[in-house]
Amino acid sequence: MASPTIKLNSGYDMPQVGFGLWKVDNAVCADTVYNAIKAGYRLFDGACDYGNEKECGEGVARAIKDGLVKREDLFIVSKLWQTFHDEDKVEPITRRQLADWQIDYFDLFLIHFPAALEYVDPSVRYPPGWFYDGKSEVRWSKTTLQQTWGAMEKLVDKGLARSIGVSNYQAQSVYDALIYARIKPATLQIEHHPYLQQPDLVSLAQTEGIVVTAYSSFGPTGFMELDMPRAKSVAPLMDSPVIKAVADKHKRTPAQVLLRWATQRGIAVIPKTSRPEVMAQNLDSTSFDLDSEDLAKIADMDLNIRFNKPTNYFSANKLY
Numbered sequence: 001m002a003s004p005t006i007k008l009n010s011g012y013d014m015p016q017v018g019f020g021l022w023k024v025d026n027a028v029c030a031d032t033v034y035n036a037i038k039a040g041y042r043l044f045d046g047a048c049d050y051g052n053e054k055e056c057g058e059g060v061a062r063a064i065k066d067g068l069v070k071r072e073d074l075f076i077v078s079k080l081w082q083t084f085h086d087e088d089k090v091e092p093i094t095r096r097q098l099a100d101w102q103i104d105y106f107d108l109f110l111i112h113f114p115a116a117l118e119y120v121d122p123s124v125r126y127p128p129g130w131f132y133d134g135k136s137e138v139r140w141s142k143t144t145l146q147q148t149w150g151a152m153e154k155l156v157d158k159g160l161a162r163s164i165g166v167s168n169y170q171a172q173s174v175y176d177a178l179i180y181a182r183i184k185p186a187t188l189q190i191e192h193h194p195y196l197q198q199p200d201l202v203s204l205a206q207t208e209g210i211v212v213t214a215y216s217s218f219g220p221t222g223f224m225e226l227d228m229p230r231a232k233s234v235a236p237l238m239d240s241p242v243i244k245a246v247a248d249k250h251k252r253t254p255a256q257v258l259l260r261w262a263t264q265r266g267i268a269v270i271p272k273t274s275r276p277e278v279m280a281q282n283l284d285s286t287s288f289d290l291d292s293e294d295l296a297k298i299a300d301m302d303l304n305i306r307f308n309k310p311t312n313y314f315s316a317n318k319l320y
């Protein structure tokens with residue numbers, strides 16, 4: 001089983017169904033990546049902030065050594081954490097992340113969030129997280145997104161990243177990037193599920209030739225693992241009568257319907273699971289089509305509720 005691919009504006013082909021690596025425990029991460037490669041995944045969505053890039057690299061190295069894949073068969077995505085937005089910090093941290101993955105280029109490297117935090121040296125704490133002191137102090141950096149993007153472009157010039165993109169940008173940041181970018185963002189990775197559809201943002205990106213990648217396609221489910229009250233305040237999407245009825249109609253699972261809802265509209269997905277049978281199910285989610293009636297019913301489910309808000313992680317008042 002293989003995922004279809006989408007052509008990026010950089011000229012490279014990106015698998016449309018990939019594998020997400022957030023909250024994959026270090027103890028099982030290498031095996032999870034290895035098993036996902038065995039199941040047919042070729043795109044892996046990692047990040048410095050996930051704290052498991054070394055283990056991801058071990059899984060990849062083992063799969064290559066065992067002859068399951070070659071490096072060039074894989075599409076490895078990682079992200080620049082906010083404490084590394086300063087122009088002189090971008091390349092050194094990218095090189096460290098590449099070393100953790102045991103590779104010499106990323107297929108795609110993203111700005112994780114459009115907000116710069118003050119630099120924390122990796123020897124002090126890695127990954128650094130949101131807080132300067134590792135506890136509660138948020139210190140912003142004065143580096144602009146334009147400056148950081150310039151440093152990201154140099155990664156492409158030096159062959160450290162084949163494509164570069166952004167994540168968690170809203171429309172105004174996308175408009176700005178389009179003005180100053182020498183290399184246009186190839187992808188925009190955003191929270192996208194029936195409870196948070198962001199149709200105007202998706203349309204803006206797609207009109208500008210920027211491929212949208214949906215994260216947290218299952219909505220609150222991924223955030224239940226964090227015990228987030230906001231996630232518990234709504235019904236799980238997989239239990240929704242609308243999604244279940246569409247799934248029954250097409251003889252698929254609710255998860256497959258949620259993934260197909262995105263991929264059918266030209267959006268890439270990166271679901272996460274540690275269970276091999278579920279990995280296969282999620283990868284096998286592009287071989288059927290929802291009809292216009294299904295799409296209309298799902299469009300009606302938008303609550304405009306966002307789970308992955310920075311303030312959910314660093315508010316002293318625990319807004320989530």
Ligand code: NAD
Nearest residue numbers: 020021022045167215216217218221222255270271272273
């Ligand atoms: P997700 O939407 O993939 O949901 C994961 C949860 O759904 C897990 O509890 C898993 O066990 C369950 N699940 C997966 N497949 C299932 C199936 N077929 N049936 C039933 N349950 C199933 O959650 P996520 O981890 O939030 O998002 C996916 C990936 O997106 C992340 O791993 C990460 O790579 C990326 N992400 C990026 C950002 C960002 O800021 N750029 C933020 C969040 C997530």
